Amino acid sequence: MAFLQRDPLELEPLVHDISAPTNGAVATFAGIVRDHHAGRGVVGLSYSAYEPMAEAICRQIVIEAEQQFDARVGLVHRLGEVAIGEAAVLVAAVAAHRGPAFDAVRWVIDAVKSRVPIWKRERYADGSEAWVDPTAVAGVVPAGIPG
Amino acid sequence: MTRFSVLLFARYAELLGSERVEIDLPASATAAELIDALRRMPGGALLPSHPFLAMNHSQVRSGQQLDPDAELALLPPMAGG
Numbered sequence: 001m002a003f004l005q006r007d008p009l010e011l012e013p014l015v016h017d018i019s020a021p022t023n024g025a026v027a028t029f030a031g032i033v034r035d036h037h038a039g040r041g042v043v044g045l046s047y048s049a050y051e052p053m054a055e056a057i058c059r060q061i062v063i064e065a066e067q068q069f070d071a072r073v074g075l076v077h078r079l080g081e082v083a084i085g086e087a088a089v090l091v092a093a094v095a096a097h098r099g100p101a102f103d104a105v106r107w108v109i110d111a112v113k114s115r116v117p118i119w120k121r122e123r124y125a126d127g128s129e130a131w132v133d134p135t136a137v138a139g140v141v142p143a144g145i146p147g
Numbered sequence: 148m149t150r151f152s153v154l155l156f157a158r159y160a161e162l163l164g165s166e167r168v169e170i171d172l173p174a175s176a177t178a179a180e181l182i183d184a185l186r187r188m189p190g191g192a193l194l195p196s197h198p199f200l201a202m203n204h205s206q207v208r209s210g211q212q213l214d215p216d217a218e219l220a221l222l223p224p225m226a227g228g
Contacts, residue, residue, distance in 0.1 A: 145164070
């Protein structure tokens with residue numbers, strides 16, 4: 001299954017794909033597009049990616065998590081325009097017991113945020129746009145060519 | 148001189164006005180030399196001095212020599228999730 005998807009994300013098939021009768025726990029995380037960032041009203045945003053590398057890194061993260069936590073992991077990230085309230089990323093982990101399932105989900109979403117080449121461009125209520133940059137002091141960098 | 152082709156994404160593509168640039172450098176060029184050349188291009192001055200450069204999907208250290216046949220890509224800070 002592809003880790004990047006342009007259509008709205010669904011949790012159920014993601015969990016279904018990794019479930020097995022030996023599992024006693026399912027933990028999930030959904031990252032949702034919210035209507036504000038750094039004090040500004042967000043009206044919409046779009047995700048872009050270096051797709052072949054992003055797919056490869058997602059696969060690597062899932063393999064690392066499954067080895068580390070004795071869990072099976074599902075992961076999918078949205079690309080393109082995503083509306084407020086929709087999921088941008090879903091992570092699911094199934095395991096025999098709750099501990100590894102919770103731990104795997106937390107570890108995977110942190111790894112996705114720091115390692116997968118995906119970028120987010122936000123549009124604000126005042127008409128301006130910016131690239132989200134977690135390393136910038138303001139958390140964003142104005143979009144467009146500086147004059 | 149050898150031609151190096153570099154993929155650009157998101158804000159970096161916007162700064163340099165293209166999603167792919169080509170640069171002629173000595174065949175033995177390092178990542179740092181490529182980044183210096185990119186920063187001298189029109190719009191390149193706003194690139195950070197140590198951006199993430201990927202070669203065949205893996206991060207390259209600044210002193211590492213580049214393979215002109217590899218896929219090179221300059222990546223802004225990751226912002227997924």
